[in-house]
Amino acid sequence: MGLISGILLLPLAPVRGVIWVAEKVNEQADREMHDPGVLRAQLASLNQELEDGNVSLEEFEREEEELLERLHVARARSVQNDRR
Secondary structure, three states, rough: OOHHHHHHHHHHHHHHHHHHHHHEEEEEEHHHHHHHHHHHHHHHHHHHHHHHHHOHHHHHHHHHHHHHHHOOOOOOOOHHHHOO
């Protein structure tokens, strides 16, 4: 980037910074949403909450189904990435 374009684009620097931060936050959230280790830990925690009586069976089944679906998607993404 040249001096003139750098000066002209200077007012956009905060916007580019915010976009960069938002992209990094999105990438981290995506990793956590689809990390098999995190999902297994959440399943274990959910199971413990059921055993302790902190969640109802209906709530447990609903959340378990969601976590298992996310785990399935994570594994499918992993296989797809391995093929590339």
